[in-house]
Structure formats: C-alpha cells, structure tokens
Amino acid sequence: MNAPEPLREVIARHGLGASKALGQNFILDRQLLARIAAIPGSLEGQTVYEVGPGPGGLTRALLDAGASVTAVERDRRCIPALAELQAEFGDRLRLIEGDALEIDEPAVAGDGAHVVANLPYNVGTALLMNWLSGAWPPWWRSLTLMFQKEVAERLVALPGSSAYGRLSVAAQWRSKARIAMNVNRSAFVPPPKVTSAVVHIVPAKAPAGVDPSIMESLTQSAFGQRRKMLRSSLKSMPGAAEAAEQLGIDLQRRAETLSVQEYIELARALS
Template sequence: MRDAARAASVSEDKAGLAALPPLREVIKRHGLAASKALGQNFLLDEQLLDRIARVPGDLAGATVYEVGPGPGGLTRALLRAGAEVVAVERDARCLPALAELAEASGRLRVISGDAMKVDEAAEAGVGAHIAANLPYNVGTALLVRWLTIDAWPPWWRSLTLMFQREVADRIVAAPGSDAYGRFSVLAQWRSTARLAMPVHRSAFVPPPKVMSAVVHITPANQPKGVTIRAIEQLTAAAFGQRRKMLRQSLKAVPGAVAAAEAAGIDPSRRAETVSVAEFVTLARTLSAARQDC
C-alpha cells in the first residue's frame, strides 16, 4: 500500500512538472541572463537533460544533491526521474523560478547559499547522489572536496558532473597521456571514473567557448595502508613539476624518493608515466616508512 501511495504521489508530481512552462519562457519571465561572474551556462535541451539524469541509474525515490541549478533545467530532469532533490543555489535571481519548481514537484528543497560552505552530508544525507552542471569557476574545487573526504566510502553514492571537456579528460585520463595528472589519480585511486557523454557547446545558453562532457564517478574500496594525505602530498609534488624526474620533484616530500626506490619505481621516471596503482604502492611504502621512524 505504501509503495502504491508513493507511486501515485510521484505521478501527481510529474503531472505538475509537465504543466510548467518551457525553460526558455521561465528564463525570459524572470530575467535570468546567465552570469559570467558566476560561471553560468544554462542547458535547456530536455532530451539531453533526461539523458544526463539517467547516468547515475534508477533515481526513483533516491536523493540527489545538485549544485548550481540555475533556472532548474537539470533539476526538472532529476525530478522527472523520480528523485528527491536538494539544490544549492547562490544566485538569488534564480530562487523565484526554483520556488515555482518546488511547488509544482513537491520533491525539491532549495538552499540559498554558497555550495563551498554547505554541510552537504547533513543537508542531503548519507547515500545521496550528486548531480550538477557545475559552474566553471568552482567545479574543480568542489570535485577535489568530494574526492578528498577522509571517511571512505564517502557520504555520496555517485557523482554525475558536467565539466569543460579538458577537465573531464584529465579526470579519466590514463598514464602516459598528456591529460594524465593529479586529478586522474585523485579520481581513480579509490573510485571508478568514466566519461559518460560529450556535450557540444551549442547545447548551452549562452554557448561557452569550449566543449563540455559529463563525468560519472563511483566510490570503490580504499587500498589498505594508504591515506588521502599521502596521495595528495605525492601527486601535488610529482605533478607540480611534471617535466622533472621523480628524484627531483619528490624531494618536496621527505622520504618519498627513498620510498620510490623501495617500491621498485625508478626515480628517473616522470610523473605522467607512473600509474595510479604505482602511486598507491608509493604512498603505502612511504606511510610504512614513516611509521617505522
């Protein structure tokens, strides 16, 4: 009976969403020109938005935490997929449009504020998905924040995020490629990262100067004997001077060069040739050496 009641409620909510005016009309009525200062580019293609909302899998009854919903394009798609959405919006101009969406759906809660200052786990709850067409000016900072949580598995179940294509390529890059770097290791050493779909610049209003892509990241098991602090230190040093040999770049981390030799990693190599698994081994060896001292 409870499931039937919920299904009926969701059906009513979807009917309310279907009655809403098109996004372009909402944007025009509320005067929501995209703000360059806030890194805004609105995505209006409903079919594309629905495809993005399907990337995490079945969202019926799931909670989704969304950053920077703007006029609510992706928000509508997430709601159509049956999700309960907690959205954080910094731009006060967008709040009236989001309030209309919240009233029509019954499954949207909007937080007015800076996403970098929100207690996300408290607001969205453990097990929530994160989905966002991230503002370009805070996207990488938020990603690093979500990937460097000490407690693992993290409070979030998956990340479905829109980035500039260049950033997306760096997240999923393999060793030896030009895009491979710190983001690649942070995203892959205890998570699985994949490129879910490319998005052409023409899909946005206004069109950005660069292409975009959606990345999907899910938590994996954290390797034993390795801390995020060790991974961060090693990758920051190694890729901070990526054209130099490890024996030079890793001098910034006490004991790291000796740990590389002990782990069987040739210090004459450069960072872009060191695999994620090798960085994990290096971090484990360094952590063990520090404990022995």
C-alpha cells in the same frame, strides 16, 4: 500532466541572463537534461544533491525521474524560478541559498545521495576535489558532473598521456570514472568556448593502508614539477624518493609515467 514551460521562457520571464562571474551556462534542451538525469541509473525514490541548479532545468529532470532533490543555489535571482518548482513538487525539492563550497553536504544531503550537477565552471574542480577527499566510503553514492571536456579527459586519463595528472589519480585511486556523454557547446546558453562532457564517478573500495592526505601530498609533489624527473620533483616530500627506490621505481622517470597502482604503493609506503 501538462508539458513544462520551455526553459527559454522561464529564463526570460525571470530575467535570468547567465552570469559570467558565477560561471553559469544554462542547458535549455529538456530531452538532453533527461538523458543526463538518467546517467546514475534509476532515481526513483533516491536522494539527489544538485549544485548550481540555475533556472531549474536539470532539477525538473531529476524530479521527473522520481528523485528527491536538495539544490544549492548561490544566485538569488534564480530562487523565484526554483520556488515555482518547489510549489509543484512539494517537499521532494529542498532549496538552499548559499555557496556550495561552504555547505555541510552530508548534513544537508544525507548519506548515500547521488550528486548530479551542471557545475559552474569556476568552482567545479574545487568541489570535485572536496568530494574525492576525506573519509571513505564517501557520503555520496555517485557523482554525475558536467565539466569542460578538457577537465573530463584529465579525470579518466591513462599514464603516459599529456592529460594524466593529479586529477587522474584523485579520481581513480579509490573510485571509477568514465565519460558518460559529450555535450556540444551549442546546447548551452550562452555557448561556452569549449565542448563539455558529463563524467560519472562511483566509489570503489579504498586500498588498505593508504592515508588520503599522503596521497594528496605525494601527487602534489610529483606533478608540481611534472617536466622534471622524480629525483627532483619528489624532493619536496621527505622520504618519497627513498621509498620510491625501495619499491623499484626508477627516479629518472617522470610523474606522468607512474601508474595509479604505483602511486598507491608509494603512498602506502609513506603512510
């Protein structure tokens, strides 16, 4: 098989300057893209759901790894470049032009898909929160996602750190998150102002008796006023302060000092 065309040439040929409005930053290094595609493990015969493929660099890496890919792209300028990949790989690549925030993902990706994406920065957190909420076990088998390093560190943060917050609990109360790789800003075109990181998340068994909507409301209340003591921050959620006292949680503590397990116990009591 001939070596694929350099991504810089694909981008130039199709006039695909990265759109700041769409939060685009393209990775051109095919070896780096292959390393990202390898993070979930062997993708031979697996289904992958990709958001924001852009010119198709990561898409090709996933296809080269043996996956069948459903790619959702909002930027219609990128469709011709992706169509060339589709012509090469046939029905192993399915293209959907649309907004990922409006897609019925289980319907188009199928149950048990791996999500792998260099997410557009402006919608990355919203998409992640969608994937971490709802029915459990989820429709996805794993999440391998590029974020700004600051966001990645929030996902894996431990209690007591300044990075620990709602995202930390959301990513850790019924799944396992790790930073798989740091990516220097120079790897992107155009280079973003910050370092990035790839986070790998796999679902775990959900704790019994915990309503996800209660967990979401609880962490929203607790971290909504993170500088205040729980006595004040939990006032917006009826019964939360009383439940915390019954569990022996000191209401003079602040939200970032509670462990994920303590949030699970508190959410269970409120559920």
